[in-house]
Amino acid sequence: MDYPKGFSSFGINIGIKDKTKDFGVIFSEKPCKAAAVFTRNNFPGAPVIVGKEHVRDGILQAVVINSKNSNVATGDAGISNSRQICAEIGKSLGISETLVLPSSTGVIGVPLPMQVILPACANAKSNLKPGNLEEVAEAIMTTDTRRKISLRKIKSANGEAVIFGMAKGAGMIEPNMATMLSYILTDAEVDGDLQKILKQCVDASFNCISIDSDTSTSDTVAVLSNGLAGKVNAEEFRSALLEICIDLAKEVARDGEGASKLIEVRVRKSRDEIQARKIGKSILNSPLIKTAIYGGDPNWGRLVMAVGKVFDEPIPFDSLEIYFGDLPVKGADSDKLKKLSEYLKKNSEILVDVVLNTGNYEMVFWGCDLTEGYVKENAYYTT
């Protein structure tokens, strides 16, 4: 696997909950220009509070992440724990604690087991291996069934720059930071406002997915660029970063808790982003549509219902077009219903194509079906 130059990392098990990997560190040999966006939940986790402080000056050099425990709703002690983790990592790596971005993901409201985390922080430096980022992608998983990685290469002053993205998702995933955690590492030297570029990419990717309409308290997307590969074209970088964000967002949607199908909702010919977002999300989050797609049941009336329940965006019924793939659904007779059902049953990626005919704005959203698996997984999560 290709890695951006100058990054080393590890992902290991330290026994926070079970024997799966639960602790990871990413380190750049050079301080990085950095940007991050965080959850809009009003009760952000302690690491989000500390992380916002540390990224404020636009410079980071390391990321430390644990899974299995989110350090959310843990009060002042939680914040102090998060600071202590950064301090220990800083000490081990020989950098200031303010260059460390902390993240935690997992159960809410339980104090971090500092007795196992602090020794792991102290040993960070000795565990680092060059590149090795897929090990971190594994360590940040909670209910994810697979690690999520996306990579792009673009031309740079010194030859080639690598942009390496990873993410974790699975549940408690809705707007404004849909993925819980994502880190994008690059050796590209990026001119311009990295925070603005990241925000644009996130708005068209992670902020367009929903697993279950719930908004996590830990969501974090961070990009760290150490510039070792030299300058790159800003537009090429933005475009590659957007592709990575969309790749990872779709992977998160596809791997939603219990999901059997990826649902892509394309809202076309809408008035503007506001209208597209409201109607796209209404469809994406409708339990009745999600279950119908799971069952391969072409119950298209539910699509009409979901467009119609956006009270403040009335759409003329007659000009509204809705398709599964390229098959029109409104008023389908029994022959057409059979074809729609075949489409739903045959494909693991379902396109819901909605044409509003109120303007020319287009947006794409991603989610997943709702299955018994989601219920089972979440009925007994902590116990």
Added chain:
Amino acid sequence: MDYPKGFSSFGINIGIKDKTKDFGVIFSEKPCKAAAVFTRNNFPGAPVIVGKEHVRDGILQAVVINSKNSNVATGDAGISNSRQICAEIGKSLGISETLVLPSSTGVIGVPLPMQVILPACANAKSNLKPGNLEEVAEAIMTTDTRRKISLRKIKSANGEAVIFGMAKGAGMIEPNMATMLSYILTDAEVDGDLQKILKQCVDASFNCISIDSDTSTSDTVAVLSNGLAGKVNAEEFRSALLEICIDLAKEVARDGEGASKLIEVRVRKSRDEIQARKIGKSILNSPLIKTAIYGGDPNWGRLVMAVGKVFDEPIPFDSLEIYFGDLPVKGADSDKLKKLSEYLKKNSEILVDVVLNTGNYEMVFWGCDLTEGYVKENAYYTT
């Protein structure tokens, strides 16, 4: 069973889909002062469109309802079908078609089987039996597992007035007419603005429940008062009507598709109705809370998450109180978690008591847990 004077009715099977009751008529020997509220979905069903016209002058004398087919998204033909049903009922009962409120509930987007419905309308008069309203309560069921009836008696000029309410619910149930269909019949003579009284009662009952956050295209609540029992005290009437609406709304929530538990969310000491409604609904509709309650898992962090995801209503974390029943949940240690789990597992009615400490406004909401049963029921509804 006690009935309001002057009402007759029937509920029978006419073979719209299977052998269960699917067609009902309610008739008052005297024209009734009437009021109704309907779905806010932008694509209301044909019966809602026709019903709004017929109730506009505040007078109704009959209700005709079919289940198994909602006559929604059926275009001009659907509206014309709905008018024809009212006309046939009017002819059979010897009243104007504009005195008939039509309702349909069931699958969306399929034309009504008029060949079985019209003969049933023509025979309406001969099928009527005095009172008999529980038969109608059965005929309007779709995925409901039981009929829903609530009755109150109040003093009247001629002795006693009866208020008899029925409802059906089950799925596609969220704000602004949470129940799909409810009819409240009374012989009380009510002074004052019946529409206003009904709206107030609905806002504090049916508009406070949610099964799955989806908003049906058919929702209708109607009250018909023929005055045969003479005048009643307006405040006593309002209070009895509210009790009936709350009874029925809770029954609808308790009998949500696949539900195993009724969830009551009490939002106390909130700033105002807006804040209470946003936070109450956020909790009530959270799939992660609904599944945790189903599993008896005291995952209280999800309650914090759901309060926090109402971005525009930030609540200070430290003064936020949350209880399951009377057991505080924030920061529960393992002993307390065991008690919380026992509370969730032992009870079929779960109280989530949330104290915001931002004011003095109180509101109550009702919903249900999310189980594999909901998924199964809705994955294969039309087929």
